[in-house]
Amino acid sequence: MKTISDTHDTPKQHLFSLNRTTQQVIFILLLVSCVVFPIISPPVALLIGLVIANLFGHPFLHLNHKATSILLQVSVVGLGFGMNLHSAISAGKEGFLFTVASIFSTLILGLLVGKWMGIDKKISHLISCGTAICGGSAIAAIAPVVKSNENQTSVGLGVIFILNSVALFLFPAIGHWLSLSQHDFGLWCAIAIHDTSSVVGAANKYGAEALQIATTVKLARALWIIPIAVGSTYLFKNGKSKVKIPYFIFLFILALVVNTYVSSIAVVAPYFVTIAKLGLTVTLFLIGSGLNINKLKEVGVKPLLQGVLLWIFIASTSLFVILKLS
Template structure:
């Protein structure tokens, strides 16, 4: 009952993604999620649809400019995070597959990267769940923390968009935090984050070699192609100016309900399952990528 009422409230468009996430966390730990077994699939589909919808509010030329700016940051941060994650996993004596999933989720795009890499390394349900738990816990914190830090540090929308695209794990929290910061930050962050998500493919292939798995299945994020198509239509089809604002508004509502569902899936059982060592690895990796990216953006950008 409570779940349904709050879900409808999130669909109304009157609350922010951050508040929706908080409401989800309250539901998860008070009344519980009545459809928990379908939650991961639902959030994945809703997020992809919402991201494509946001594409109708973006311009190709601006996106290309943002993508070029974020390319070097993306390459450097992905590989340095993966290398550091490997050594942290060894140091903390975390199971190899769990450690690698946490590293990939931090380096690329959170839950989407974990979902893509897990079948490649043939991780079991517990290993995958622990990695997802770490990422989703830190994502929840990032959605509230990053906009506050951005204002405190007096970052421009351009700087904040670049920073959160690199330093926040999951696309949902990147878009939520950037949307809260401003429209320019949203465009830059979404573009860079989706370009970053394409690195799932080379990282998954590299993973298959390292884990000696020739038959590993690879999930390619095809929805990014639809996002690009939406941007092209918004830029070059004049008639889209009539419907684009409505599509973007619906996409933002979709993002809000997505974050509500993510929060609703984070109950105390998830927190218990994660354990201290994997969470510590996730925090250290997150701290490294956030501080390094911020330093680079403020002093070398």
């Protein structure tokens, strides 16, 4: 199934029309720069990708979705080699009640807002699931279950990608403004930012402890794709649809176990973590380079407004609870 980031680019979708070879050279040079220069953080890489998409175009756009999916999964598994299992379990337990309450309240509110605004039922459900669980990954898993068409899936992904891009810059700024601790910020962004890539990117920018808590809580949250997808089959009466399970989460857990109990891994673990962070930077560059302004215009006002309202709800309520409990 194609998505908003999967279709071929055309000259009308960007400002400067260049031949394909020149496009490829510029794109590859910038991609390599994201790996070579440490000054390019994940948020900066996302911004560079957005600029390149709208100025020159993405010459490999048809490969973008698959590349970002694989890179993100590999990067998340690599980050597991920098974390301790006992700390991860502690963070996961603490975030469990937050996860359950925020997921179901967001899904219910999304259903009500979608009906109130007259948004297509499947688009509304995809946006709600993406906001409640884990962004594009949740939409990719739920879309075949509800049998959404290409346009419905693309609109859902477009809303989530727009808000993810904003979150990557906005959340660390708010965290510093409110003087949130590493712990509180990690928990907050895991609950309130949609995609795992943006959660990890924002938390990594904030600090090492925030990164560990955010990654653990977010991946535990992502496992809710399975029961929500099963529930969606009954809601949309598609009993024969298959649920796409995010198996890479179990590899992340395996990396945690190995890093905690196999002492010899300490020699190479830091290299795995460094490579994983570089992979995340490249992932966000690719996500940004797939967000052409003309494609984002296809999202429409109502679905975007629904996404914003749900995002404000989950971000503000989770932050309020975290501040109250800290």
